[in-house]
Amino acid sequence: MKTCLKLFLICVLLASCFTKKQNEFKIAKDEKLTFIFDFDATMYNFNxxxxxxxxxxxxxxxxxxxxxxxxxxxxxxxxxxxxxxxxxxxxxxxxxxxxxxxxxxxxxxxxIKHQTPGLGNVIKKLKSQGHQVLIIGGSAFGCGIIPDFVKEFGTSKSDIYSGYFKDFSKQSLQTAFKFDTTNFEYVNCANPDSHTVYSKKKSDLIKLLKKEGKIKGKVVHIGDGENDLEVWKAKEADIFIGFGVNRYSKKVEAGSEIYVKTMDEFETEIKKILHN
The missing domain is CATH 1.20.1440 (de novo design (two linked rop proteins))
Structure with missing residues (x-):
């Protein structure tokens, strides 16, 4: 009986800690946030x-x-x-x-036909409310077409970052195919020759963007992969939404404070964040 009681109290304590952690994320009235989206399997359904x-x-x-x-x-x-x-x-x-x-x-x-239904509208709404929206791709396969893919979301090249392309102005699929792979780790930001980042270390890139003043508010990171979860573990995101709409990951779900499997769930969580 005592053992059961102890286990119950431990569970209650853990639950209270988790709730407290969620509740610690507060935003002031009219405060603007930075929403960072992964690309592969988040903004579109890779298959x-x-x-x-x-x-x-x-x-x-x-x-x-x-x-x-x-x-x-x-x-x-x-x-x-x-x-x-x-x-x-x-x-x-x-x-x-x-x-x-x-x-x-x-x-x-x-x-483009495989973009995540409804996500474009969410991004447009966030931007219309004055929030910053960035896209960080960690895949060499995807970076080349991101600018063409997200035009309708109201984003521009200045909103897109990757750990692979040294010269963003020349970013294209052709550039990816012909690129010197010894330089794949260069960051395509305002100072492309100054810093490097590995695709599985998105937190390094986010840290760099904060340092250079390119991230304007508290960070909400959204992604489906373990490299997205790594951002949360490295404490470079104030809140993380594991995105299992297009591709489910048991490991990401287990490590996420918030995990969504449908767009309805995702939109509900966004509303909670903005109105907490």
Whole structure:
């Protein structure tokens, strides 16, 4: 009986600590926040039909299924055995020596169809209320098309950051394919030659942006991956929303203070944050 009572008291204590932690996040009336969104599997639903390289190569080979199958087997083997930037380099060297603008537009058009329904409206509303919205992509696969993808969200190149591109003004898929991978860790911010960041360490980039005055308020970070959860653990976000709408992660859910699996849940949590 005493053991049960002790366990009960411990559970109550832990629950109260958790509640207190949530309640500690307070914003003043009319205070403006900085909402930082992950890109892959947050702003769009990454799946077989929306894979960047697949869509471009499909355009290049005119839909030849045999060539596509051979290509996809090559990519699959690379992903199993190599680091991400090495995968990009090897795919580029073998398949993307002459990528045309038509091929790029084809890929972008396909991928845009997979954007997360309703997320654009949430972002537009946040911006209309004066909150800052930034996008931080940690994937070399995705960074090249982010500017084209998010135009309708009312964001611009100045709102987008990545740990991969040294010169943001020249950012494109073609740049990604031809890029010197020894420089992949450069941050594409106002001082691109000054700092570096690894894709799995988004907190380093956020810390840098704070230092340079580019983050204007308390940070609400939204993402689906472990590198997004890392931002929360590193205490570079004041609050973190694990985003399981497009891709579920048991580890991210377990480590998140807030975890959502539907857009309705996400919008509810945003309202709670803004009106707490």
């Amino acid at each position: 077989k039909d929306s894979a960047y390289f697949d869509q471009i190569y499909y355009s290049i080979v005119g839909g030849d299924e045999k060539k596509m199958a051979k290509y996809q087997a090559f990519v699959s083997d690379l992903i199993k055995t190599q680091k991400e930037h090495d995968v990009v380099k090897n795919i580029a060297a073998k398949y993307y020596k002459n990528v045309s603008k038509k091929d790029l537009n084809f890929a972008i058009g396909k991928i």
